[in-house]
Amino acid sequence: MNTSEDLIEKFRNRNYKITPQRLGIFKILEGNLDHPSAEDIFATIKKTYPTISFTTVYKTLDILEKMGEVLKITIDDERKHYDPNTYTHHHIICLGCNKISDVDAESVNPQLPDGILQEFTPSRYHVSFYGTCKDCLSKQ
Amino acid sequence: MNTSEDLIEKFRNRNYKITPQRLGIFKILEGNLDHPSAEDIFATIKKTYPTISFTTVYKTLDILEKMGEVLKITIDDERKHYDPNTYTHHHIICLGCNKISDVDAESVNPQLPDGILQEFTPSRYHVSFYGTCKDCLSKQ
């Protein structure tokens, strides 16, 4: 997973400018395991950078996604989430509170049947587990 | 997978009315393997039922989803898709043309690690394979 410094370096390599806004977003993403939505990130950065606009957040996330430095997760019906951990892994989402947690890739091992391989060339895959978390279970 | 008659029966059991519009939607879904979006379904039914409104399509799909008779698929960034095949299975999506195809469940067999099972009670899972289809591959 990238540190802010990694991302600064990678932005420089592509001649993208390092602005305080972008730096703030990098810091929020650094080591983040919470799978924040664009709105979450906007709300967080606004505390230290009150004038930042939503557009800037979206654009920066878009750049990061196109660079392959964050993953856009579409497991939630409501909104998209961003994940700075680009190493192959999977997710479990609680149907009660929508919290998303990580599942390591090694243990999960889905197989693609031979028939499909003649029609498609897969490049990656993602497993979404749906269920109920401990907290939501105890509330029921 | 449900036939129109199955859905009529299930609607009756819940005291939902059978209208020509709903019947039209049932027929479109019957045996459908194309994973249509709400817009696709709207466009199709409009040919035989030009006065139908978008709202009616959404509401009917919403009822069907809540009844568990169709699945709402969120694997496409752009819009949601509906799948009348509610038997556990998975999907492969072409990154070139966004076409979604089915993958049978038996062959795919993801495992959820023990550690996670103490935190979450999974109820279902879904695997999304991403790749390039034969057609798009030949175009490159």
Add this chain to the structure above:
DNA sequence: GATTAAACAATAATCATTTCAAATTGTCAA
């Protein structure tokens, strides 16, 4: 056929996301 609750169509509202034009700001060379 009359009654009534449910479903319809039309329209407006909402929500996440994108686009746009103008103002601002990093960057780099002088």
Add this chain to the structure above:
DNA sequence: TTGACAATTTGAAATGATTATTGTTTAATC
């Protein structure tokens, strides 16, 4: 260190998917 320029930020407005509202119509039941 400064100035120029292109990239970036901003705020507002647009978009596209989806949901809510509201009168009108209709399916189901008698």
